[in-house]
Amino acid sequence: xxxxxxxxxxxxxxxxxxxxxxxxxxxxxxxxxxxxxxxxxxxxxxxxxxxxxxxxxxxxxxxxxxxxxxxxxxxxxxxxxxxxxxxxxxxxxxxxxxxxxxxxxxxxxxxxxxxxxxxxxxxxxxxxxxxxxxxxxxxxxxxxxxxxxxxxxxxxxxxxxxxxxxxxxxxxxxxxxxxxxxxxxxxxxxxxxxxxxxxxxxxxxxxxxxxxxxxxxxxxxxxxxxxxxxxxxxxxxxxxxxxxxxxxxxxxxxxxxxxxxxxxxxxxxxxxxxxxxxxxxxxxxxxxxxxxxxxxxxxxxxxxxxxxxxxxxxxxxxxxxxxxxxxxxxxxxxxxxxxxxxxxxxxxxxxxxxxxxxxxxxxxxxxxxxxxxxxxxx
Amino acid sequence: xxxxxxxxxxxxxxxxxxxxxxxxxxxxxxxxxxxxxxxxxxxxxxxxxxxxxxxxxxxxxxxxxxxxxxxxxxxxxxxxxxxxxxxxxxxxxxxxxxxxxxxxxxxxxxxxxxxxxxxxxxxxxxxxxxxxxxxxxxxxxxxxxxxxxxxxxxxxxxxxxxxxxxxxxxxxxxxxxxxxxxxxxxxxxxxxxxxxxxxxxxxxxxxxxxxxxxxxxxxxxxxxxxxxxxxxxxxxxxxxxxxxxxxxxxxxxxxxxxxxxxxxxxxxxxxxxxxxxxxxxxxxxxxxxxxxxxxxxxxxxxxxxxxxxxxxxxxxxxxxxxxxxxxxxxxxxxxxxxxxxxxxxxxxxxxxxxxxxxxxxxxxxxxxxxxxxxxxxx
Numbered sequence: 222x223x224x225x226x227x228x229x230x231x232x233x234x235x236x237x238x239x240x241x242x243x244x245x246x247x248x249x250x251x252x253x254x255x256x257x258x259x260x261x262x263x264x265x266x267x268x269x270x271x272x273x274x275x276x277x278x279x280x281x282x283x284x285x286x287x288x289x290x291x292x293x294x295x296x297x298x299x300x301x302x303x304x305x306x307x308x309x310x311x312x313x314x315x316x317x318x319x320x321x322x323x324x325x326x327x328x329x330x331x332x333x334x335x336x337x338x339x340x341x342x343x344x345x346x347x348x349x350x351x352x353x354x355x356x357x358x359x360x361x362x363x364x365x366x367x368x369x370x371x372x373x374x375x376x377x378x379x380x381x382x383x384x385x386x387x388x389x390x391x392x393x394x395x396x397x398x399x400x401x402x403x404x405x406x407x408x409x410x411x412x413x414x415x416x417x418x419x420x421x422x423x424x425x426x427x428x429x430x431x432x433x434x435x436x437x438x439x440x441x442x443x444x445x446x447x448x449x450x451x452x453x454x455x456x457x458x459x460x461x462x463x464x465x466x467x468x469x470x471x472x473x474x475x476x477x478x479x480x481x482x483x484x485x486x487x488x489x490x491x492x493x494x495x496x497x498x499x500x501x502x503x504x505x506x507x508x509x510x511x512x513x514x515x516x517x518x519x520x521x522x523x524x525x526x527x528x529x530x531x532x533x534x535x536x537x538x539x540x541x542x543x544x545x546x547x548x549x550x551x552x553x554x555x556x557x558x559x560x561x562x563x564x565x566x567x568x569x570x571x572x573x574x575x576x577x578x579x580x581x582x583x584x585x586x587x588x589x590x591x592x593x594x595x596x597x598x599x
Numbered sequence: 600x601x602x603x604x605x606x607x608x609x610x611x612x613x614x615x616x617x618x619x620x621x622x623x624x625x626x627x628x629x630x631x632x633x634x635x636x637x638x639x640x641x642x643x644x645x646x647x648x649x650x651x652x653x654x655x656x657x658x659x660x661x662x663x664x665x666x667x668x669x670x671x672x673x674x675x676x677x678x679x680x681x682x683x684x685x686x687x688x689x690x691x692x693x694x695x696x697x698x699x700x701x702x703x704x705x706x707x708x709x710x711x712x713x714x715x716x717x718x719x720x721x722x723x724x725x726x727x728x729x730x731x732x733x734x735x736x737x738x739x740x741x742x743x744x745x746x747x748x749x750x751x752x753x754x755x756x757x758x759x760x761x762x763x764x765x766x767x768x769x770x771x772x773x774x775x776x777x778x779x780x781x782x783x784x785x786x787x788x789x790x791x792x793x794x795x796x797x798x799x800x801x802x803x804x805x806x807x808x809x810x811x812x813x814x815x816x817x818x819x820x821x822x823x824x825x826x827x828x829x830x831x832x833x834x835x836x837x838x839x840x841x842x843x844x845x846x847x848x849x850x851x852x853x854x855x856x857x858x859x860x861x862x863x864x865x866x867x868x869x870x871x872x873x874x875x876x877x878x879x880x881x882x883x884x885x886x887x888x889x890x891x892x893x894x895x896x897x898x899x900x901x902x903x904x905x906x907x908x909x910x911x912x913x914x915x916x917x918x919x920x921x922x923x924x925x926x927x928x929x930x931x932x933x934x935x936x937x938x939x940x941x942x943x944x945x946x947x948x949x950x951x952x953x954x955x956x957x958x959x960x961x962x963x964x965x966x967x968x969x970x971x972x973x974x975x976x977x
């Protein structure tokens with residue numbers, strides 16, 4: 222049983238953990254719920270996939286931001302550590318006992334690099350770089366603490382965000398990292414994120430392999446120069462069985478497979494949707510219009526409106542209020558007080574809006590898990 | 600000096616309050632910043648507008664979710680209390696010493712109504728209703744605590760969200776509220792939210808007056824029946840000087856005027872933009888492409904991408920990553936480590952993503968304010 226403290230010390234609200242063992246129908250709404258049976262099945266399925274492969278999982282924390290789930294992902298096996306997006310996420314992971322962490326982003330600035338160097342005394346830590354100034358500043362910060370940090374040179378293979386171009390520039394930066402004191406030059410990171418939204422799996426595979434091929438070629442180029450590349454880390458839930466089985470790829474940074482959402486469900490039907498937001502009807506005209514007690518502040522909508530889990534005839538045509546979801550009711554009427562379960566379009570931006578996850582099994586609250594990484598922006 | 604505790608107890612990160620008195624350039628990014636000089640000016644301007652009017656302000660907490668700003672809005676004068684969207688927001692406001700609170704939404708369910716009835720023992724509290732079942736359940740909950748709660752019948756004047764239609768249905772519900780024990784039947788609430796996005800002020804005024812006219816007519820109908828209507832509450836920053844000066848309107852629930860954003864700046868040039876998100880360049884190609892350390896998890900983008908405050912030649916054409924903003928650089932190149940200030944399109948959804956607001960004056964950190972209402976969804 223996990224203790225969830227409420228820093229705001231609300232009066233009369235009761236503690237969420239008081240609900241453990243009680244029916245899920247008593248959870249105050251809106252609330253984020255994970256069906257633990259579906260979660261366990263998803264973790265098992267992904268772990269089994271990597272059981273007899275060269276590449277291993279490095280589950281991405283940014284999708285759920287919940288240290289309890291990260292620990293379960295490691296316990297499920299075939300995982301070498303956890304991926305996260307931010308230094309502050311790495312800090313909560315280390316505080317939660319995770320011992321091998323990759324920050325799959327550039328960490329910039331003297332203060333943050335000092336924090337990073339401090340954190341590296343507590344756990345095995347790696348970070349992505351794409352600029353020589355980052356390597357120099359990181360090395361300087363590490364000189365103060367005497368710790369070691371692994372570095373992955375990020376190579377842009379078509380996403381058009383961070384990273385150096387494939388080829389010679391990556392080799393140069395890898396050499397700089399290998400020469401810098403305190404830095405363990407581990408290898409490369411590449412994310413084929415521009416391919417994961419492709420709906421057709423064969424087209425997605427074609428594009429993802431072509432993209433990741435650039436990273437593998439860069440790896441070969443660096444190795445041919447005599448520099449060791451121990452890790453090429455990349456991939457995600459959309460491509461784990463495509464780029465994750467390529468020769469030269471060592472780690473897959475999948476995250477969404479644990480909880481899923483209705484966007485990924487179209488691309489990855491093998492995983493169950495374990496995440497939902499339970500809501501209450503607060504207004505109804507008794508026929509074709511009803512309003513739920515959640516809006517943009519409780520459901521991430523960057524990939525579209527949520528869908529109603531048990532009511533396929535109902536839709537939320539425009540999801541644009543901060544605290545309301547207006548439902549076009551096509552099925553049986555909804556009345557004030559009815560509870561409705563929503564499936565978000567995007568689990569990652571939804572979890573970040575909540576502070577706790579109600580773990581539910583067989584209709585009962587099994588546990589309440591803090592979402593420690595919620596709001597971890599630094 | 601406000602104490603900001605970090606419930607995650609991060610190691611080595613330092614406390615945000617350690618920055619008080621130091622240059623704003625030391626704030627770790629991404630961070631939410633309020634220029635207090637602009638904030639003070641906005642609060643003064645809005646308060647002055649209502650100085651010699653019948654209607655008074657009831658500033659909306661949902662825009663900033665910061666109790667310190669709510670207290671300043673009350674202290675600026677011509678305000679009768681605070682508006683909020685959720686019961687949990689009312690709880691943090693009451694805990695922060697606010698004594699007159701309107702929850703401008705339907706609060707549904709036995710547990711929440713018990714919390715509401717409990718809270719009503721600590722402060723003057725009112726809530727919106729649009730269904731007789733809510734009135735009955737609220738009255739039952741109040742019987743247990745002996746407290747009184749004010750009720751505003753919500754009338755839908757065109758927004759198409761919550762509320763009964765104008766006219767007879769509102770009268771019926773007002774009568775039910777007046778007859779229910781523990782309930783103080785205060786009057787009506789109507790929100791002309793469908794008009795506030797109209798860019799042209801004259802067209803906005805025309806639409807807003809026509810909409811709010813339906814609420815005023817409903818008020819007259821109820822009064823003609825012999826039932827007292829003490830309050831008609833509605834409006835917002837987009838219409839405060841339109842519907843806020845109508846005969847029959849008593850309270851204006853404006854919120855965005857305090858901090859502003861770049862959407863409202865087009866409609867309300869009289870208020871200064873006091874809110875921004877400071878970010879750091881984490882990647883750059885040295886010419887036309889740079890990446891900032893904030894994305895959808897730190898800047899609300901439901902009204903469009905943020906804009907760069909001091910760099911009008913630069914744009915963020917697609918703001919769709921969780922932790923990155925890709926800048927199309929049109930001005931002088933950005934290099935890794937540069938700090939860039941972003942103005943959000945929507946302040947309300949942005950504040951909800953942060954835990955603290957750095958109050959800055961003359962380039963120095965003046966204070967750090969907790970955003971107590973962040974994540975208050977219940």
